[in-house]
């Protein structure tokens with residue numbers, strides 16, 4: 001089983017979950033960067049509206065070829081209850097994902113809103129089947145039990 005963890009992270013929390021999960025189950029991490037990058041100001045000024053409207057950002061790398069992987073993991077910060085524009089773009093740019101299983105996760109301060117539902121719909125729209133998803137509010141991004149649970153979900157074989 002090979003897994004790719006594709007994620008966007010501005011302040012390091014989603015990255016922490018991605019890297020801890022990769023270390024637990026031997027997945028490869030692919031971090032996507034918005035181009036141009038957000039600043040602290042533009043993130044709060046434009047981020048929530050762009051996220052709610054489901055806008056795409058230009059990202060690097062793109063497209064993202066996942067033909068070599070069996071499981072596609074997608075991680076996003078929550079912005080105004082939604083996945084971030086770079087994650088919307090990353091999912092749309094996937095190549096070789098049709099027929100594969102996806103695992104989703106989001107990090108947030110308090111509540112994930114409808115971020116996981118939106119990501120599920122996007123993954124299914126790209127021909128993937130969603131195996132499951134987890135939200136990491138607050139300090140749970142560093143909770144070993146929560147991280148173990150995500151790694152177990154990623155490592156799970158489709159027929160299990």
Ligand SMILES: Cc1cc2nc3c(=O)[nH]c(=O)nc-3n(C[C@H](O)[C@H](O)[C@H](O)COP(=O)(O)O)c2cc1C
Pocket residue numbers: 008009010011012013014015043044047048076077078079080081082107108109110111112113
């Ligand atoms: C523009 C913006 C909107 C946010 N909206 C929410 C929200 O709706 N709910 C929530 O619990 N946290 C919200 N947050 C907090 C982030 O989801 C949280 O800090 C996340 O873990 C950041 O991930 P990162 O460090 O990987 O960028 C928001 C943060 C930003 C910058």
